[in-house]
Amino acid sequence: MSGVHRPGADLRTPDTVEAGRPPSPLTAVPERLSGRVARGVVMASQANIPQVRLPTKMAHCVFRTDDIAAVRDWWCTVLGAQVVHENEFICFISYDDEHHRMAFVNRGQPGRYESRKGTLEHIAYTMGTFGDLMDHYERLRADGILPVRTINHGPTTSMYYADPDGNGVEFQVENFATMAECIEFMNGPVFAQNPIGVLFDADVLLERFRRGDPLAELVQQGSAPAA
Numbered sequence: 711m712s713g714v715h716r717p718g719a720d721l722r723t724p725d726t727v728e729a730g731r732p733p734s735p736l737t738a739v740p741e742r743l744s745g746r747v748a749r750g751v752v753m754a755s756q757a758n759i760p761q762v763r764l765p766t767k768m769a770h771c772v773f774r775t776d777d778i779a780a781v782r783d784w785w786c787t788v789l790g791a792q793v794v795h796e797n798e799f800i801c802f803i804s805y806d807d808e809h810h811r812m813a814f815v816n817r818g819q820p821g822r823y824e825s826r827k828g829t830l831e832h833i834a835y836t837m838g839t840f841g842d843l844m845d846h847y848e849r850l851r852a853d854g855i856l857p858v859r860t861i862n863h864g865p866t867t868s869m870y871y872a873d874p875d876g877n878g879v880e881f882q883v884e885n886f887a888t889m890a891e892c893i894e895f896m897n898g899p900v901f902a903q904n905p906i907g908v909l910f911d912a913d914v915l916l917e918r919f920r921r922g923d924p925l926a927e928l929v930q931q932g933s934a935p936a937a
């Protein structure tokens with residue numbers, strides 16, 4: 711599919727950079743950090759586990775709500791944001807060149823949201839490259855931290871985790887080379903029919919990545935079907 715990442719270099723080594731993207735910060739975790747992160751760094755160096763890859767930015771947050779229109783209008787006014795895509799289930803808004811900075815999901819929609827308490831669905835961090843996301847998954851897996859949900863949304867390949875209180879956090883990488891192509895997809899028929907995306911098996915996706923399958927294939931929905 712046109713518009714997806716084109717691997718211009720070997721993305722599977724720590725020092726390479728995806729075309730058009732800044733390099734991802736690599737370990738250099740400050741000494742002041744302690745606990746699981748610091749221990750993870752030690753584990754990485756001692757057990758040849760992939761090095762710590764840090765997010766390049768905080769991308770968005772998602773709230774659950776009983777009144778999408780009310781919170782949409784409030785946040786659009788407060789942030790000067792505009793609606794990027796909206797349906798009865800979810801609304802995406804943005805105030806800059808990110809495809810969405812916030813989203814609001816209908817708490818009453820049958821499914822995974824209705825039984826969860828609180829209004830925060832998740833916050834999201836963007837990783838610099840697809841390889842960074844894979845390294846991040848592998849490192850956390852080695853530390854016994856597994857995602858609760860892995861979805862290719864179309865715009866992003868995303869892995870969701872839950873902290874000990876159940877707060878959601880998404881680590882994502884962009885699937886499209888440009889934001890214009892991403893927005894075009896979000897306004898197209900595929901996204902209109904399925905704005906959530908397709909589940910994937912993270913272990914299968916990691917295995918495909920490690921063996922060198924083309925990145926343009928890996929970012930496609932259905933590249934690593936969930937069992």
Ligand SMILES: [Fe+2]
Nearest residue numbers: 770772834880
């Ligand atoms: Fe998200």
